[in-house]
Amino acid sequence: MIKAIYGTRDILPTNIHQWLNLESIIRKTMKAYNYSEIRTPVFEETALFSRSIGENTDIVSKEMYTFTDRGETSITLRPELTASVVRAFIEHSFDKIYNLSKLYYIGPAFRQERPQAGRLRQFHQFGAEAIGCEDPSLDAEMIIMAFRIISALGLKSLTVKINSLGLPAERDYYREKLREYLKPFLEKLSAESIKRFDSNVLRIFDSKDERDIKIMSSAPQLIDFLSESSLQHFETVKNALIAAEIPYEIDPALVRGLDYYTHTTFEIVSNSVGSQSALCGGGRYNGLVAELGGTDAPGVGFAAGMERILLACENENVFSVSPDALDVYVCRINNDFKNDAFQICLKLRDAGFAAEIDYLQRSVKAQMREANRLNSRFVAFIGGTEFLEGKIRIKDMPSGTEVEVKSSDMESLIRIIRKD
RNA sequence: GUGAGUGUAGCUCAGUUGGUUAGAGCGUCUGGUUGUGGCCCAGAAGGCCGUGGGUUCAAGUCCCAUCUCUCACCCCA
Numbered sequence: 124m125i126k127a128i129y130g131t132r133d134i135l136p137t138n139i140h141q142w143l144n145l146e147s148i149i150r151k152t153m154k155a156y157n158y159s160e161i162r163t164p165v166f167e168e169t170a171l172f173s174r175s176i177g178e179n180t181d182i183v184s185k186e187m188y189t190f191t192d193r194g195e196t197s198i199t200l201r202p203e204l205t206a207s208v209v210r211a212f213i214e215h216s217f218d219k220i221y222n223l224s225k226l227y228y229i230g231p232a233f234r235q236e237r238p239q240a241g242r243l244r245q246f247h248q249f250g251a252e253a254i255g256c257e258d259p260s261l262d263a264e265m266i267i268m269a270f271r272i273i274s275a276l277g278l279k280s281l282t283v284k285i286n287s288l289g290l291p292a293e294r295d296y297y298r299e300k301l302r303e304y305l306k307p308f309l310e311k312l313s314a315e316s317i318k319r320f321d322s323n324v325l326r327i328f329d330s331k332d333e334r335d336i337k338i339m340s341s342a343p344q345l346i347d348f349l350s351e352s353s354l355q356h357f358e359t360v361k362n363a364l365i366a367a368e369i370p371y372e373i374d375p376a377l378v379r380g381l382d383y384y385t386h387t388t389f390e391i392v393s394n395s396v397g398s399q400s401a402l403c404g405g406g407r408y409n410g411l412v413a414e415l416g417g418t419d420a421p422g423v424g425f426a427a428g429m430e431r432i433l434l435a436c437e438n439e440n441v442f443s444v445s446p447d448a449l450d451v452y453v454c455r456i457n458n459d460f461k462n463d464a465f466q467i468c469l470k471l472r473d474a475g476f477a478a479e480i481d482y483l484q485r486s487v488k489a490q491m492r493e494a495n496r497l498n499s500r501f502v503a504f505i506g507g508t509e510f511l512e513g514k515i516r517i518k519d520m521p522s523g524t525e526v527e528v529k530s531s532d533m534e535s536l537i538r539i540i541r542k543d
Numbered sequence: 544g545u546g547a548g549u550g551u552a553g554c555u556c557a558g559u560u561g562g563u564u565a566g567a568g569c570g571u572c573u574g575g576u577u578g579u580g581g582c583c584c585a586g587a588a589g590g591c592c593g594u595g596g597g598u599u600c601a602a603g604u605c606c607c608a609u610c611u612c613u614c615a616c617c618c619c620a
Contacts, residue, residue, distance in 0.1 A: 126611085129611085129612085180618090180619095181617075181618050181619075182618080182619075185544075185618095186618085186619090202619095203619095203620080232620080234618095234619080234620090236544095236617090236618075236619080237544080237545090237615095237616090237617090238612090238613085239613075239614060239615065239616095240613085240614065240615090241620085242618095242619075242620085246620070247620090248620055249620095250620090315616090315617075326618090329618095331616095381619090390620095397614080397615090398614085398615065398616090399618095399619075399620080401619065401620060402620070403620070404619075404620060405620095425620095426620055427620060428619085428620030429620085430620085431620060432620090452580095454578095454579075456578050456579090457578075486573090486574095486578090487576095487578050487579055488573095488574085488576085488578090488579070488580080489572085489573085490579085490580090491579050491580040491581090492580055492581085493580085494579090494580060495580035495581055496580085496581095499580090502579080502580080504578080504579080506578080507578060508578095516579095518579075518580090520580070520581090523579095523580090525579090
């Protein structure tokens with residue numbers, strides 16, 4: 124048996140309404156905040172990702188699905204969508220056409236990691252990018268919008284974490300200072316953290332090792348190395364969150380892994396999805412557009428994992444109601460008027476109703492069971508003595524009451540069904 | 544990439560110290576009404592017990608390998 128690739132999932136008809144519901148909340152909210160949808164290809168030139176996300180990040184160094192096409196171009200299935208959106212922004216000269224581009228996306232992304240709860244190899248993200256403006260209100264807008272979307276599903280137990288990484292120069296200087304501080308303790312750190320000392324010192328703050336935590340507790344803090352204007356930016360973001368009544372906490376250990384972040388970073392975490400608790404992550408990326416060859420346009424954005432969000436919904440037992448009920452089921456009393464029944468069913472569909480009919484020549488009882496299973500509001504009986512007399516019997520399923528209409532009179536048939 | 548665990552009907556799971564024809568609930572189908580659903584009742588279909596090898600008179604049960612999926616680490620959405 125051929126099965127779906129490890130780490131990929133089929134989204135089956137029984138679950139699809141959860142996805143449609145989430146998507147409709149996303150689209151509705153994005154519209155309210157005036158973000159426009161953009162759809163970009165699922166694969167891109169590999170260089171796009173290595174340059175934006177960072178050559179030595181885990182994503183680029185070991186998690187990308189990369190292959191060579193018939194020519195000799197190295198191609199990669201997108202591991203995230205920000206890089207693609209920025210690429211499209213530059214390619215279509217959005218900076219010259221719009222003062223500010225507010226864009227959102229929904230779509231699959233691919234990362235070759237070991238799957239676990241809340242982590243797949245093909246997963247779906249939605250997110251937004253605001254490119255062309257440095258105003259901290261936009262940082263706050265992102266956080267507020269993401270929080271509103273996730274809350275709208277009914278999820279509780281959400282935490283908003285924020286931090287500021289300042290400017291690259293400030294961070295570089297801080298990194299040096301942190302290494303200086305850590306050098307004397309180097310041998311006492313956990314093996315993981317010793318590796319991180321070279322690859323990504325800031326990550327040592329995340330360590331779960333008790334010795335590391337102790338050593339890091341008196342380490343210098345990035346916030347003390349930020350310039351006046353960086354601090355001011357951060358303050359403005361925090362004030363906007365307070366005004367919008369978004370409960371947040373400052374997490375100095377919140378160091379986003381992707382290289383392109385500056386100033387604000389944030390995450391929305393849930394404690395009901397297992398160990399992969401980040402539902403949403405984002406921040407400001409002022410150098411990214413220039414890095415990818417565009418004008419020096421500042422940007423801010425976020426990405427959220429749809430599977431994780433839906434997993435949280437499942438674990439918190441918040442489900443959207445399935446909207447797919449049938450309006451009318453056409454039931455054949457006998458097979459004498461098989462074609463008439465089919466034609467009536469087609470007419471009902473043309474009139475805009477969700478209508479179904481039996482194709483398996485099954486008994487009336489079986490057809491009724493099917494109508495019930497499909498949660499049909501009405502059943503139209505075709506055949507038997509009524510049909511010989513030119514009548515169709517209509518049953519209202521919830522009440523069980525039946526009425527008859529002339530089979531030549533489609534209009535009153537439609538009126539009965541539509542009345543509801 | 545590292546570690547731990549899992550694998551019996553479509554689904555969720557039982558299966559006694561290895562011992563005859565492998566079970567239940569749900570779901571599916573048929574019937575209980577010469578033409579009417581939900582509830583109820585009766586019956587039926589559906590399993591090379593993940594795969595390969597080994598131990599044994601005898602393996603779903605024990606051993607080895609392999610694959611699968613799950614969870615965690617790492618990292619991230």
